[in-house]
Amino acid sequence: MLIGVPQEIKIGETRVSMTPSLCRRCVSLGAKVLVQKSAGNSAGFTDAEYRAAGADIANSARRVWREADMILKVKEPLPAEYGLMRNEQTIFTYLHLAAGAELAKVLLKKRILGIAYETVEATGGSYPLLQPMSQIAGRLSIQIGAYRLQSQLGGSGVLLGGIPGTMPGHVVVIGAGNSGAHAVQMAAGMGARVTVLDLDMRKLEALDIDYRGRVVTLMSNPANIENEVADADLLIGAVLIPAAKAPIVVSRKMVKKMRPGSVIVDIAIDQGGCIETIRPTSHSEPTYLEHGVVHYAVPNMPALVGRTSTIGLTQATEPFVALLVQKGIERAIAEHKGLAAGVNTRNGKITCEAVAKALGYA
Numbered sequence: 001m002l003i004g005v006p007q008e009i010k011i012g013e014t015r016v017s018m019t020p021s022l023c024r025r026c027v028s029l030g031a032k033v034l035v036q037k038s039a040g041n042s043a044g045f046t047d048a049e050y051r052a053a054g055a056d057i058a059n060s061a062r063r064v065w066r067e068a069d070m071i072l073k074v075k076e077p078l079p080a081e082y083g084l085m086r087n088e089q090t091i092f093t094y095l096h097l098a099a100g101a102e103l104a105k106v107l108l109k110k111r112i113l114g115i116a117y118e119t120v121e122a123t124g125g126s127y128p129l130l131q132p133m134s135q136i137a138g139r140l141s142i143q144i145g146a147y148r149l150q151s152q153l154g155g156s157g158v159l160l161g162g163i164p165g166t167m168p169g170h171v172v173v174i175g176a177g178n179s180g181a182h183a184v185q186m187a188a189g190m191g192a193r194v195t196v197l198d199l200d201m202r203k204l205e206a207l208d209i210d211y212r213g214r215v216v217t218l219m220s221n222p223a224n225i226e227n228e229v230a231d232a233d234l235l236i237g238a239v240l241i242p243a244a245k246a247p248i249v250v251s252r253k254m255v256k257k258m259r260p261g262s263v264i265v266d267i268a269i270d271q272g273g274c275i276e277t278i279r280p281t282s283h284s285e286p287t288y289l290e291h292g293v294v295h296y297a298v299p300n301m302p303a304l305v306g307r308t309s310t311i312g313l314t315q316a317t318e319p320f321v322a323l324l325v326q327k328g329i330e331r332a333i334a335e336h337k338g339l340a341a342g343v344n345t346r347n348g349k350i351t352c353e354a355v356a357k358a359l360g361y362a
């Protein structure tokens with residue numbers, strides 16, 4: 001099998017889908033690896049390191065896409081890459097198709113075997129390839145929010161930790177999963193007042209026990225959300241319904257009631273966002289102001305810390321990539337239920353029920 005590793009082209013993206021160490025593993029298992037020139041540079045990996053690990057280096061993305069049996073990527077293919085895909089090629093990457101109707105059409109037309117990182121399952125039903133990036137996005141959301149609250153950037157001028165004799169900032173996190181729990185950890189560590197809401201009582205219980213009451217946990221319902229959002233200095237959207245479009249949990253009316261200069265970071269933007277006033281932004285223009293509230297909604301936040309993110313992501317993908325190499329794509333999918341759950345498109349059809357429903361194919 002020839003694995004192709006193109007350079008990521010999403011604005012500000014710094015991650016790469018394969019480290020030299022993963023490359024060495026794939027080569028030792030019998031695969032060939034073709035890495036686009038400089039693909040690892042922004043994550044701190046040089047072409048020389050990939051060569052030493054057994055890869056061939058390609059001068060263009062075109063060559064990588066043309067020769068690869070399986071394209072290993074980080075972000076979903078962008079319009080500039082649509083023409084490079086070969087019919088019936090396998091692409092293993094984040095796809096986020098519930099929020100990507102146009103890409104879905106291309107994958108179907110080209111009969112791409114699209115395996116989405118975000119729906120690959122581990123035993124017990126967790127999402128091991130989403131987890132490390134969610135942890136990073138959750139942790140980053142607080143440092144980004146703290147920065148955007150600064151007066152010179154149009155924020156309300158609230159210091160999250162406050163100082164003795166002042167009120168600390170109020171951080172409200174909706175969703176207590178991987179990203180939400182890590183946002184809570186950072187916010188509590190900075191000395192903010194933290195409230196977290198979820199529908200899953202077990203998650204709230206775990207946080208309540210961990211923080212011994214220092215973090216307020218609330219059931220996620222419209223009344224609680226309305227009260228907390230109105231008082232938030234920093235609001236974090238961190239909900240997920242696997243593979244589906246994110247539910248809108250914060251309405252425009254609620255955003256209008258927030259104090260001027262407060263900040264929203266909607267981590268769930270890659271699934272469409274969970275705040276009514278949110279729309280995707282990018283690393284080159286990460287925020288916009290609406291109803292006096294700063295909105296941040298970058299769908300590839302982990303690119304801000306390309307080195308940590310690349311290592312975290314590839315450690316998680318490695319067992320699945322190794323399986324695909326060892327068994328071959330068809331057998332690996334047939335024998336591994338968790339990997340099969342990652343298959344979103346195949347033979348011109350959407351094979352993931354939640355995605356099909358979100359896009360109106362079901």
Ligand SMILES: NC(=O)c1ccc[n+]([C@@H]2O[C@H](COP(=O)([O-])OP(=O)(O)OC[C@H]3O[C@@H](n4cnc5c(N)ncnc54)[C@H](O)[C@@H]3O)[C@@H](O)[C@H]2O)c1
Binds near residue numbers: 130247
């Ligand atoms: N923007 C980025 O760069 C970036 C990076 C990584 C992950 N993400 C995204 O962040 C989102 C969250 O991912 P995660 O790994 O934390 O998911 P997760 O499944 O670990 O957690 C999601 C939580 O949302 C809760 N939830 C669902 N509906 C809810 C509701 N109505 N109210 C309150 N809580 C609700 C669930 O019970 C769960 O605890 C996903 O969309 C993921 O793709 C974005």
